Amino acid sequence: MRGTLGIATVVLSSLMVGCGSNAELKTFTITGERIIVKMETQDRSSGVAENSSEDQLVANINAADEQEISVVITRNEGSTEEVTIASGTFTDDKIVLEGSVKQWPTPIDIYVSRGNEEPMKLHTALLDSETNPNFVLLDFESSDSEDRLILSGVSRMLGDDSDKFTISGDLSSIHDQNLSLAVAEVRITSENPKSISGLSVTELLLDDSKFLIEGIAGEPFLVAIGVSTFDYAYWGHVIVIVEPGAQIEISPSATSSSFVPGSFASPLLAKSQIDESLHRKVIESWQNSKKYLAKMDEYARAIEKAAQPITLNSDVLAVWDPYYVFKELQAIEFASLTSIAQSLEDPMASLLAMEIGALNWMEYSRKLENWYTLASVFEEDIVSRRVIPQQEALEKQLDVVTNAKTIVKGHSAPDFTLANLAGDEIALYDVLANNELVLLNFWASWCVPCIDKLPKLRELHSEYRNEGFEIVFVSIDDAYEDWKKGSEKHEVPGVNVGDLHGFLAETPVAYGVQSIPTEFLLNPSGTILDRDVTPEELESLLVDRFGDIPGSE
Known part of the structure; x- marks a missing residue:
């Protein structure tokens, strides 16, 4: 600022x-x-x-x-x-x-x-x-944006040259957007690669539409690269596979469109300069196919058509065309990844294909079978770091699906004890014992619909908290600082506790939380009276239960 x-x-x-x-x-x-x-x-x-x-x-x-x-x-x-x-x-x-x-x-x-x-x-x-x-x-x-100190153009890394890799990008062929302040953001997406693995930076300002980032690879792993302007007028994304000695070059497709109506944009392309590389074997198995490149051309045309101003003679359904073409692009990608993941001809290629998202379209149980198979062909070190965490996450997702069907109206809410911002432990059933109605709200500081509900919930809490109504907010942020800043900025009322491990934390899993905000209205015995009530429905219920509060509107 x-x-x-x-x-x-x-x-x-x-x-x-x-x-x-x-x-x-x-x-x-x-x-x-x-x-x-x-x-x-x-x-x-x-x-x-x-x-x-x-x-x-x-x-x-x-x-x-x-x-x-x-x-x-x-x-x-x-x-x-x-x-x-x-x-x-x-x-x-x-x-x-x-x-x-x-x-x-x-x-x-x-x-x-x-x-x-x-x-x-x-x-x-x-x-x-x-x-x-x-x-x-x-x-x-x-004031909504924090100032940033950032390197420009090139970021190199200290380390053994034999373990180094480079990711370079040239987006100078994009002419329909101003990339003078575009940033390349990079992050490792594989689960727990060897500890020596790392990136020289996580963000880099493009210099004349170009960038170069070095890193160290103790073993092959995935890196996600996103290039965007601060106003997101342009946004391009690609996944690459790095390994010792890897040289990856990123560029737009020949027919790249950077229009983003409905968040659509042509994916970036990533090419390995090393012939016998895992990137070429896995990523380029679909990215270089004639079918995929032809579909990329179709996708770019669909984006440009959807971006045209709407007139009386416009095809109003054209705005959906990019979505349908993108699903076809994904189908090409997933077909290639599924073949690699299930063949086990190269176990590391299969692992990387699974990490990218192979079998994502299948049931959780089918994906688990593939992870169990991978666990049988890798040494214990890789299994413990990169396979078991994926298995455990899928098992939790299965629990979420099951619990979402059972934690419903008329059933008892699972008890939990979580810390508030001050570190004090608070038990749900202690709060229930002291109130007639309790709204349990799962939220996060990054969740826009959650934030949009807060003003009305804050108003209702202020009016009815002395009548026996309480709200228990459970943050599923990943970091304490995000939870704290979000709570202070948006003045979260009532009881505010956190289970800071995302959707797969113990409490949201127990409640079958699949999206946020998710809410449960509870009585003093913990019985679920309703789920996902709107603020208007909640206000009506409170008025019926406690009557109009003098001075409230």
């Missing part, structure tokens, strides 16, 4: 290994830039942007209106001491820093301090003979 800024500091902390005092110094140049981003706004009621992506404003902050921003660069001497190796000051929101280190490569951290704020830190930048890091401080005018 843009604000008045005081002194800013960039700290580059380097780990110097095996450096002699007489070693020839290596000079480096680091560039930095500060950019203000004015995001387009959305009318939530209509979903129509007030400004098109072409009007997304990106402008340097007027330096004359800001205080001086100073920069200091340090490296580590020993375990704790930091020594300044370069310093400078932003001029017109840009800075060029020069200095020297004793060896290539040198891992560094970049810190930016602004006034009394906590320093922003950029991890795992790397100085080497090929590339010096460029960083950008993205300053968002909107």
Whole structure:
């Protein structure tokens, strides 16, 4: 969020290994830039942007209106001491820093301090003979977006070259969207790959529509790459398989369409530069097929047609065409993955196909059979890290389906004891014993429908809490900080506890929660009186039970 800024500091902390005092110094140049981003706004009621992506404003902050921003660069001497190796000051929101280190490569951290704020830190930048890091401080005018410190263009990683892989992308052929502030986000999606595995960064600003990211692969695993603009006028996605020595190149398809009506966009394509690679064997088994590429062309045409303004002569059903074509694309993909997953000709290829989503269209029991088979052909280490967690997750999903059919009106609600934000343990049946009606609400800070319900629930709780009505909110966020921030921002009323492991946490599984918000109306004995009541239905029920409260509307 843009604000008045005081002194800013960039700290580059380097780990110097095996450096002699007489070693020839290596000079480096680091560039930095500060950019203000004015995001387009959305009318939530209509979903129509007030400004098109072409009007997304990106402008340097007027330096004359800001205080001086100073920069200091340090490296580590020993375990704790930091020594300044370069310093400078932003001029017109840009800075060029020069200095020297004793060896290539040198891992560094970049810190930016602004006034009394906590320093922003950029991890795992790397100085080497090929590339010096460029960083950008993205300053968002909107208070809804947090400022970001991000590398631009290239991110390399320290490690054994024999274990390294590279993922590079070139989206310069996309001309219908402005990618000057597009970001590549990367994450490992395989379950528990070997501990030495990792990525140099999780996000990287594209430089002239291109990017390069290095990583370390202790064994083959999946990486998801998404490239998007901040307003999501463009969004492209692809899954790749990396392994030691992998070289993956990402590009749009020849007929790529970046229009996103109803969240449709042409998938990106990923090609391995190594002939005998698992990526080529698994991913390219369908991505390079004539059938898939022809369907990609059809998909792009369907997206462009759906994006056309609606007129009296428009085919109103055309908006659904991308959906139907996309399902056909998925069918091609899943047919190839299913064949690989079930053949077991190459067990690692079968494992990766399962991790991508082979057999997702089958019943849980059929998928479990395949995981049990994979467990019989791998060594114990891989089974414990990458197979058993998948089996256990599927077994929980089976429990969810079963419980959703039994935890219904007239049945007893399962008891639970969970901690609130302060760490106090709260038992559901203790709350029931002290109230006539209790609404049990499963929610998460990222759930828009959940948040939309809160104002009315907050109002009803305020009016009827002294009459014997209580609400118990169970957050299924993945992280305590997300739960805490969401609770504070949206003023969650009543009893607020968390089971912070997503849909497969013990409590939502016990209640058969398949989507959120999911709600249960309970009486003091724990009997389920109703499920998923609307705020209006709840208000009517409360009025019938307790009467109108004086002063309420």
